[in-house]
Amino acid sequence: MRIVQMIDSLEAGGAEKMAVNYANALTKNIAFSGLVVTRKEGQLLSQINQNVDYLFLNKKNKIDFKAVFKLRKFLKNNKVDILHAHSSSFFTAVLVKLTLIKIKIIWHDHYGINQDLRLRKSLILKYSSLFFKGVISVNTALKDWAVSYLLCSNVKYFPNFIEDFYASNQKIALAGEEGKxxxxxxxxxxxxxxxxxxxxxxxxxxxxxxxxxxxxxxxxxxxxxxxxxxxxxxxxxxxxxxxxxxxxxxxxxxxxxxxxxxxxxxxxxxxxxxxxxxxxxxxxxxxxxxxxxxxxxxxxxxxxxxxxxxxxxxxxxxxxxxxxxxxxxxxxxxxxxxxxFSEVSIIKNYLSWINSSNFAGRKSL
Structure with missing residues (x-):
């Protein structure tokens, strides 16, 4: 299996961290694990495992054909099966699928404002979901929303997991009294x-x-x-x-x-x-x-x-x-x-889902 994670930036945020976590964890479990960043690099760049194949698109506009074809070349050269798009990067994933039909898209929803999901509307996301083979929601409320709103019925809840990372050379001595x-x-x-x-x-x-x-x-x-x-x-x-x-x-x-x-x-x-x-x-x-x-x-x-x-x-x-x-x-x-919430248990369930579901099932318009 050959899977690439995609995220719009490597700023220190939850969705960004999870994209890195998945890419790093999968290096131990599949033939090829990659990570593509579309718009902006950031602090999490230093946390990418050396075994992850990395690509920065440097995307300048919402529709950037140069970036799309750069991504297409990367996916094709590495014989990628699945493009796992996190948060807003789904749009770039759909654009590249229009040029590379065999790619399967997983969309990972990290939306953090859950008080009233009924107000969450996006026609671009809704119709883009026609191209998704699967959707991952990070909590059950988002899963229920995806089932009711999106046009992809293969929706799965996977909680976030943590990667025990201590490789940073950045050392900060905190102010204040030790132990308090x-x-x-x-x-x-x-x-x-x-x-x-x-x-x-x-x-x-x-x-x-x-x-x-x-x-x-x-x-x-x-x-x-x-x-x-x-x-x-x-x-x-x-x-x-x-x-x-x-x-x-x-x-x-x-x-x-x-x-x-x-x-x-x-x-x-x-x-x-x-x-x-x-x-x-x-x-x-x-x-x-x-x-x-x-x-x-x-x-x-x-x-x-x-x-x-x-x-x-x-x-x-x-x-x-x-x-x-x-x-x-x-x-x-x-x-x-x-x-x-360990890496081992969630990655095992993730790969089992991919292998067993065949990413079938889609709602009709």
Whole structure:
């Protein structure tokens, strides 16, 4: 079997990370594993396994025939069977299929705003799905949406999985006191709810002034970013909250922290929580998306309601005070993730699906 992953960029995001994870994992399981990036390279470039065949298209426009034929040549020369397109890269996949009919397309849906999927409409995606042989959804809500909206009936739910990656040479020494650090890994977007996190940090600062917050993620330099940094100044949190931006690999900073949080307003099945658990960190996260499929009980994490400052502050206070509870909770979460969200189990199911389904089944217009 010969499979190529495709993604629009290698910025440090969930969909981008999963494209790299699949490409890397498949090198151990199939004859050929490739990765194509259409528009922009980024920090995840350094995480691509040396056995992955890599191509950057440098696509300039939505319809870029030079990029399409460059992709066609790569697929044809490497005798690729399946083009696995992540998120918005599906459009490029469909364009190349029009020139290379034998290619089978899998579309991988990583959509992260799940409050009301009934409002999610895209005629381009809908009619492009006529060319899909299969659809992967990262949570059950997206699967239900795909079944009801798309014109491909071969829809499968596969949760995200984590790849244990420690090869980065990037080393960051965190500010704050050792043994008293709280980490949040989330790009600076409104749905990640950093402003709420700052309110909590302000309350924790008064109770536990020696504890600090360490935030990692891409800064888009927009109005939300400006509001975030202004609020840090207004609340006088400059010695409590530290924002580092986006980094190649969070493993080395996770090992320096003691509690992990994710205060999102919306999620799918977030890789950040899986990464937290991989490093045996106790987690506090909001009750959104499919986080409850990871944090299944009070023994392996804390679930709070979004925007509930009292719950969040109380949960953090409990973990700050009770070190034994932190350690046990992190250990339990690690064991659960290793059992249910490992690369080995999900890749096995992925390949079984491809081999058994023959990618048949399509709705009629």
């Amino acid at each position: 650090r709280i980490i949040c890994v989330a790009n600076l977007r409104p749905q990640k709810n950093h402003l709420f996190l700052l309110d909590t940090a302000n309350l924790i600062k008064d109770k536990f002034p020696d504890w600090s917050f360490h935030l990692f993620g891409k800064d888009f330099k927009d109005s939300y970013s400006a509001e975030f940094f202004d609020k840090i100044q207004d609340l006088q949190l400059c010695e409590t909250v530290f924002f580092y931006g986006s980094i190649d690999d969070v493993s080395n900073v996770l090992t320096q922290c003691d509690v992990a949080v994710l205060p999102s307003l919306s999620e799918g099945l977030p890789l950040a929580v899986l990464e937290y658990g991989l490093h045996k960190l106790p987690v506090i996260a909001t009750n959104v998306g499919e986080i409850k499929k990871i944090i299944t009980s009070e023994n392996n994490g804390v679930i709070i309601e979004a925007n509930n400052t009292y719950q969040f502050t109380q949960a953090l206070t409990d973990l700050i005070i009770q070190k034994d509870k932190r350690v046990k909770m992190g250990k339990n979460l690690n064991e659960f993730i290793q059992l249910n």
